[in-house]
Amino acid sequence: MNKTFFNFLTLFLFSISSFSQVAYELNPPDFIKTVTFKSNTTQGQLPVLKLGEPLMLEFDALTGNEEDFYYVIEHFNYDWTPSNLVKSEYLKGLDNQRILDYENSFNTYQIYSHYNLRIPNQQTHGFLKSGNYMISIYDDYDELMFSRKFMVYEDIxxxxxxxxxxxxxxxxxxxxxxxxxxxxxxxxxxxxxxxxxxxxxxxxxxxxxxxxxxxxxxxxxxxxxxxxxxxxxxxGNEYLYFENKDVRAANVGVQYIELGDLYHNYLYTNINRKDRPYTYNPDINGNFLVTIIDRDNPDIEADYVMVHFSLLQDELKTKDIHVYGNFNYFTIEPLTQMIYNPESNRYEITMLLKQGFYNYKYVTVDRETGELDEGAISGNFWxxxxxxxxxxxxxxxxxxxxxxxxxxxxxxxxxxx
Missing domain, CATH: 2.60.40 (Immunoglobulin-like)
Structure with missing residues (x-):
């Protein structure tokens, strides 16, 4: 076979396979926190927008450097393979624009900048087609920071x-x-x-x-x-929850507090609920809400708190235990993995979270197969x-x-x- 033709064929097949790859979200680095989608009624949930409704994405950067971030929007098929549409067919206006709306935190121990992206805006006027979308956030060096999926539907x-x-x-x-x-x-x-x-x-x-x-x-x-x-x-089971809208006093689910460089909230130790009777305990289905008391703007006045989780549980030899919820986008990663403490017979982990109301649960992951079991600690109840x-x-x-x-x-x- 002609070498030039072979190289062209190889490049063509590689392009085809790359183009049809399924898109996955990238979770943010540790200095970017509290990625939320907002609407008029909800915060933090999976965004499903009616065609013509605005998209609002917010997040915090904890570096304190007022960094520049840029957004890129792509359209996908239902199975998250790239669609055949060009950008001008699904997006009115331009993307790859800098996020201009940001504010610095006020009167908080943890310094951060709060970024707010709303579409439509002066550069990006809205979505022209329904379907699956991905928004990707890049920094000044064109490095991908994180990406999130959202959906736009027609009422047909x-x-x-x-x-x-x-x-x-x-x-x-x-x-x-x-x-x-x-x-x-x-x-x-x-x-x-x-x-x-x-x-x-x-x-x-x-x-x-x-x-x-x-x-x-x-x-x-x-x-x-x-x-x-x-x-x-x-x-599954109803989510566990805590609220720390007032960091200076123990609140719902918080046993006691300490103040170091930041406030530390120690939650009550949870237990394995798998073999216990079901108890109705109203939750918000794994979601979270940033909220504070005695202040006006939670976006920039809510502080970040070191939250200490603990689970009374014998050590599992073949499985790891993770903290799971919409606040970490149901992610399984090293930052969500609990560590077993043999002295207290507890699994423990500390997470830096913004003040608010949080739902969470404990899940197990098999070390060999990587299989996730949401009911291993919480149980499953109809x-x-x-x-x-x-x-x-x-x-x-x-x-x-x-x-x-x-x-x-x-x-x-x-x-x-």
Whole structure:
């Protein structure tokens, strides 16, 4: 084979494979904290925006140097492979712009700068297409700091979501099943078995989302999903929580405080709940909220606190234990891993967190397989109140991208058999 042609073919195949790679989020370095998406009603949750609604991303940089950050936005298919759209087709205006809106912390022990990005703005005027998006934040040296996924939907299809007890008797006490009914508002969807894709998300955690389900029945303009096992999630347990909106006094979940270079909050020691009866304990489904008392602006007046977690638990020989929640984007990494203390028979970890109200739980990771078990410490109960979001994508025959045509949401608070 001609050497020049071989090199060209190799480069072409490499380009094809690189282009079709699935996109993953990059978590921020340790000096960037409290990455949150905001809307008029929520903070920190997985952002699912209606086409035309603004996107608001905020984060803190703890260096105190007023660094410059830039944002880049990309469009993806439902499976997070890059779409075939060019930027001018899905984005009105320009990206790769510097984030201009930032403020320095005021009257806090921990110095930081709070960055606030809102789209639309003067350079980026908004999104033109529905679907999956990724926003990436770069520093002055063009190094990627972190990236986050978000979704933009069109209100074309109604998505009915109901939560049932599992239909599998083996796990009926531990799992919840999600049923769907998708109704099109007069729009003709061609060959829905192939063109419709769904994603079911529990408690805003994309890591455990269920994808790829096809409608089982078609009744008029309704697509019906009533799977026995394929749409079932482990019920989990209600999240543990603490609140430290006043760092000078012990609050909900905080046993005592100390002041060094920063305030230290020592949480009450938690216990293994797997083999204990389920107890209803209202939570915010793994989310968090930055909040303070006796001050006006939590964005720049909330301080950072060293939060000490502890779990009364015999040492596990084959598994690691991590602290898990939306505040760390359900990440498993060295910064979330607890260390076993043989003197106290406790697993312990200290995290630097901004003042607020936090949900968290303890999960295990198998050292050999890397398998995550959310119920190993908390247990799994069918009664647990969970939030479920459903995204419906449509890619018509010959279309170049997946449209996000419907969004539905439900909780298991009124779960039925």
């Amino acid at each position: 299809a109604n998505v009915g979501v109901s939560v049932k007890r599992s239909r599998d008797v083996k796990v009926i006490a531990e799992k919840q099943s999600v049923d769907l009914v998708i109704t099109t508002n007069g729009t003709n969807l061609n060959n829905p078995l192939e063109t419709i894709k769904t994603v079911i998300i529990q408690n805003n955690n994309l890591n455990t989302a269920i994808t790829g389900l096809k409608p089982q029945y078609t009744l008029g303009n309704e697509l019906i999903y009533r799977y026995d096992t394929e749409s079932a999630f482990w019920g 009664e647990t109140e969970n939030n479920y979001k459903v995204l419906v994508y449509y890619k018509d025959l010959g279309a170049r991208y997946d449209r996000l045509i419907g969004f539905g949401e439900a909780t298991s608070e009124n779960i039925t058999n």
